[in-house]
Amino acid sequence: MSKNIWVSFSVIVPGVLAIYLISGVRPDIIFKSIIVSAFGSIYGITETLTKSIPLMLCGIGLSAAFKSSIWNIGAEGQLLMGAVGATWIALYVIPNAPRLILLTVMFLSGAIFGALWAFVPAILKIKFNLNEIIISLMMNYIAIEFVNYLVYGPWRSPFEWGFPYSTKFPLNAQIPRFLDTRIHYPTLLLALFLAVFVHILLKRSKLGYEIKVIGENMEAAKYAGLNISRIIVVILLLSGGLAGLAGVGEVAGIHHRLRVASGISPGYGYTAIIVAWLGKLNPLLIIPVSLLFGGLLVGGDSIQVSLGLPGATINFINGLVLIFVMAQGFSNNRIFIKKGRNRV
Amino acid sequence: MNLIVDILRAAIPAGTPLLLGTLGEIYVERSGILNLGVEGIMIMGAVTAFGVTTLTSNVWLGIFASTITGGMMALIHAFDCVTLKANQTLSGLALTMLGSGLSGLIGKRYIGMPLSSKLQNVPLKGLVNIPVIGPVLFDQDPLVYISYILAFLFWFFLFNTRFGITLRSVGESPEVADSAGINIPAIQYFAVFLGGIMSGLGGAYLSVAYAPVWIEGMTAGTGWIVLAITIFSLWRPERAILGSYLFGGVRVLQYRLQPLGISPNILNMMPFVFTILVLMIASREISKKRIGAPASLGVSYQREKTL
Numbered sequence: 001m002s003k004n005i006w007v008s009f010s011v012i013v014p015g016v017l018a019i020y021l022i023s024g025v026r027p028d029i030i031f032k033s034i035i036v037s038a039f040g041s042i043y044g045i046t047e048t049l050t051k052s053i054p055l056m057l058c059g060i061g062l063s064a065a066f067k068s069s070i071w072n073i074g075a076e077g078q079l080l081m082g083a084v085g086a087t088w089i090a091l092y093v094i095p096n097a098p099r100l101i102l103l104t105v106m107f108l109s110g111a112i113f114g115a116l117w118a119f120v121p122a123i124l125k126i127k128f129n130l131n132e133i134i135i136s137l138m139m140n141y142i143a144i145e146f147v148n149y150l151v152y153g154p155w156r157s158p159f160e161w162g163f164p165y166s167t168k169f170p171l172n173a174q175i176p177r178f179l180d181t182r183i184h185y186p187t188l189l190l191a192l193f194l195a196v197f198v199h200i201l202l203k204r205s206k207l208g209y210e211i212k213v214i215g216e217n218m219e220a221a222k223y224a225g226l227n228i229s230r231i232i233v234v235i236l237l238l239s240g241g242l243a244g245l246a247g248v249g250e251v252a253g254i255h256h257r258l259r260v261a262s263g264i265s266p267g268y269g270y271t272a273i274i275v276a277w278l279g280k281l282n283p284l285l286i287i288p289v290s291l292l293f294g295g296l297l298v299g300g301d302s303i304q305v306s307l308g309l310p311g312a313t314i315n316f317i318n319g320l321v322l323i324f325v326m327a328q329g330f331s332n333n334r335i336f337i338k339k340g341r342n343r344v
Numbered sequence: 345m346n347l348i349v350d351i352l353r354a355a356i357p358a359g360t361p362l363l364l365g366t367l368g369e370i371y372v373e374r375s376g377i378l379n380l381g382v383e384g385i386m387i388m389g390a391v392t393a394f395g396v397t398t399l400t401s402n403v404w405l406g407i408f409a410s411t412i413t414g415g416m417m418a419l420i421h422a423f424d425c426v427t428l429k430a431n432q433t434l435s436g437l438a439l440t441m442l443g444s445g446l447s448g449l450i451g452k453r454y455i456g457m458p459l460s461s462k463l464q465n466v467p468l469k470g471l472v473n474i475p476v477i478g479p480v481l482f483d484q485d486p487l488v489y490i491s492y493i494l495a496f497l498f499w500f501f502l503f504n505t506r507f508g509i510t511l512r513s514v515g516e517s518p519e520v521a522d523s524a525g526i527n528i529p530a531i532q533y534f535a536v537f538l539g540g541i542m543s544g545l546g547g548a549y550l551s552v553a554y555a556p557v558w559i560e561g562m563t564a565g566t567g568w569i570v571l572a573i574t575i576f577s578l579w580r581p582e583r584a585i586l587g588s589y590l591f592g593g594v595r596v597l598q599y600r601l602q603p604l605g606i607s608p609n610i611l612n613m614m615p616f617v618f619t620i621l622v623l624m625i626a627s628r629e630i631s632k633k634r635i636g637a638p639a640s641l642g643v644s645y646q647r648e649k650t651l
Contacts, residue, residue, distance in 0.1 A: 018446065018449075019449065022446075022449050022450055023449060071433055073437070120620075124620070124623075124624065128623070128624050128627040128628070129627055129630075129631070130623050130624070130627055131575075133380065133433065134568060134571055134572055134575075134619075134623070135620060135623070137565075137568050138565075138568070138572075138616040138617075138619050138620055139616075141564075141565050141568075141613070141616045142613050142616050142617060145609045145610070145612045145613045145616075146609070146613070148609045149607050149609035149610055152607070152609060153607055153609070270441070273437065274441075277434065309449070310448045310449055310452045310560070311448070312444065312445045312446075312447070312448020312449055312452075312560065313445065313448070313449055314445070315441055315442075315444050315445030315448065316441075316442060316445025316446050316448075316449055317445070318441050318445065319384075319438050319439070319440075319441035319442030319443075319444075319445050319446075320442065322434065322437065322438035322441060323420075323424075323435075323438045323442070325434075326424065326430050326431060326434050326435060326438060327428070327430070
């Protein structure tokens with residue numbers, strides 16, 4: 001425990017000091033500004049809730065992957081491909097369908113696109129023994145360029161004064177929001193439902209048991225006769241699909257169009273990695289942690305505007321938090337690597 | 345012919361940050377540690393080199409400072425992995441996030457600023473007149489020449505010295521190395537530190553020689569490609585040269601193809617698609633030759649408890 005505190009302090013104190021020395025803005029002012037903007041007003045709270053939705057969806061999927069020691073770092077790309085999948089349905093496949101059908105098909109399509117994007121690292125891990133970390137990361141960069149290609153190229157709308165936007169979604173393809181907030185509550189309800197569902201899946205099902213066994217010792221799982229390849233594919237499809245749903249929520253709930261990748265996601269897929277670990281890979285715990293990080297993102301926007309700090313400040317804080325989490329895991333013996341070796 | 349020389353000549357500077365980073369990461373992974381923080385260390389190296397060069401108007405001081413920053417960043421990773429035996433993947437990712445955030449914070453004031461003194465090309469007299477090879481290899485800036493020497497030294501030390509054998513044995517079978525009396529943590533700390541220096545240097549090359557400007561997030565995946573080339577090189581410095589310049593060539597093609605009207609977004613995908621293809625080829629080779637990653641890569645070594 002004492003070691004735990006020591007390690008945490010050795011990270012947080014110099015980190016906060018660094019922000020102060022570089023930007024000249026006092027840390028207490030930064031933190032106050034973040035907290036007030038994220039949780040200090042009704043508007044702030046609704047924005048926090050809005051931004052927590054994609055974190056929740058991605059984080060839930062990642063927790064299943066990380067539990068089985070499968071390092072899906074590709075939630076960002078899977079989210080973006082989910083956005084593409086939804087846009088495709090909304091603008092080009094059945095734009096005139098009734099709302100319920102259209103939205104359902106968009107969510108399904110987004111999940112499939114996200115899952116397919118995650119299938120690439122899965123199949124390469126199985127067939128070529130390639131490390132899923134590097135492949136899923138490469139797929140992020142490819143997805144970012146692909147989305148930008150679409151909005152600058154074939155999908156660019158002629159009606160948006162030259163902005164790199166797709167055409168606006170038809171009304172029936174827009175997810176309803178709660179009153180005049182930006183909370184697209186059907187996505188939020190979906191996320192909450194999936195949190196419970198995945199929690200039960202991990203705790204009660206055969207798959208959940210297999211995930212646990214693989215996560216603890218891949219070699220032993222092989223000897224025990226588990227079909228590792230099948231489980232790797234299932235887990236990556238699941239976490240990719242959930243990230244894809246997050247992408248649907250962003251384009252159909254918030255933007256109502258496809259736009260450049262950085263406009264759709266300020267790095268939700270990466271932040272969700274921290275969310276998953278801070279939530280101890282427990283889908284139910286991920287709900288409150290997502291709210292916390294949703295707030296951090298809202299605060300990040302606010303300190304850019306009010307204090308003139310660069311957006312990267314939040315990445316820095318995120319990095320600090322991740323190191324902090326790791327130090328915690330160290331003292332709890334939770335995030336130990338003893339098991340299964342990293343493959344090529 | 346001239347076009348080929350032209351492309352090859354441009355491929356070398358484009359591949360140099362990759363080569364510097366990969367040489368370092370080969371040593372890190374040979375010691376059994378996986379450092380996924382290369383991207384974060386590189387971007388910190390880039391911003392440090394740019395900042396210190398701007399402050400002092402001396403590009404070599406900037407480059408030197410980037411190696412210090414790189415080394416320091418890497419020590420965080422070494423502390424996590426060697427001392428705390430924490431999760432190496434998580435520590436590397438944290439380092440990358442930390443680096444991308446901190447560099448954005450530091451670099452804000454340098455955005456759009458021209459560099460006061462950049463690294464100039466210095467053609468090597470005599471050598472530059474050799475047909476083809478001369479202009480390609482010997483009409484470059486000093487850091488490229490240094491990278492040639494470093495590549496040789498990294499190869500030489502890894503395969504021809506006692507230190508090299510020690511390093512390889514630590515990554516291959518730490519139990520044996522331990523029982524032979526090798527100080528494993530010391531070797532690993534040193535390798536990770538050296539890797540950080542090299543990544544810092546690679547980042548510096550981007551901001552004071554290749555670009556030379558500061559753009560937030562300017563490494564744009566270079567550090568991740570370094571990790572891929574490390575695998576492609578089969579953890580051998582001499583193959584890292586081939587891999588790095590191959591990717592340098594892809595980067596050059598990316599710019600040369602732009603005027604042909606291909607979408608720049610599609611061209612930007614090229615290095616990443618190419619990475620995946622190259623890794624697939626390397627993996628076939630690895631399974632055929634029955635060689636592979638250092639056996640204990642990514643697994644923190646713990647002595648069996650005798651209690």
